[in-house]
Amino acid sequence: MTQSDRDLAAALSGLHREINVLYSVIARRSGLTLQQATLLCSVAGQRPSFGELAVLLGCDKTNITGMVDRLARRGLLAREPDPADRRVIRVVITEQGRSVGEDIRDAFAKELVARLPRSGRRELAATVETVVAALHAG
Amino acid sequence: MTQSDRDLAAALSGLHREINVLYSVIARRSGLTLQQATLLCSVAGQRPSFGELAVLLGCDKTNITGMVDRLARRGLLAREPDPADRRVIRVVITEQGRSVGEDIRDAFAKELVARLPRSGRRELAATVETVVAALHAG
DNA sequence: TATTGTTATACTCTATAACTATA
């Protein structure tokens, strides 16, 4: 464990905190919590089961029931049975949910563009993607 | 708004989610929530007021009262009056709080080291630091 | 008058344990 490793950990902690604050503000503009926005954007383009969502969000599966309930009550998500396994329920995004999710993603990208220098953004994205892949694989 | 900007936003969202999961697991090992660990590590080396903590954590000031209460009940933080302004209360970390905070920081760094390639870590830290500074300034 | 921290309230997030239906 070198000082350089501690520096990297501190930097990533700081980044996590900054994004947390920014993303919370943006989610709230759409009337959502940070967790609801994260779930909504996790469903876009997929149809995950409840268990898969729990793993993806790093929380207990019992939480997913309520979170999907609240988002479904607003018409952003819907439940759909899995014909292959009648225990499984898949989560699908509605038209309105897709729209809200896009609003949030766009707002986030816009805020980033407003803050980060123009040059090097593409390289930054590539770097971050490799880090995400490495963390996800571990 | 280019596709490259959207890619960067997606990558940073993904990084946020990965760190969130990892950091939550590590905090829970010390019996803390993610938010408690974040607050504890924000106090280390400072003596912020309640209002400053609210800004730093991006939440309403009314939340800080309860969060500091719960951490103080465990002996990790303490309140201290500000002689210069009797409305202000500053938060100081205890010896035990410092120890727990270091455990969490070390565990986080260790998990990162286990997942990220050895080469380029120093450059990565520098890159992330500039991003954090840019986000914080905006 | 304005600001700092607090309290009351309501809702959301979270994990644990016990449950039902299905595999």
Next chain:
DNA sequence: TATAGTTATAGAGTATAACAATA
């Protein structure tokens, strides 16, 4: 027997509104 989702419960995080003490 094991797994997917649910319910009940308890504690924690969150914002809004109203408040007391201080500036």
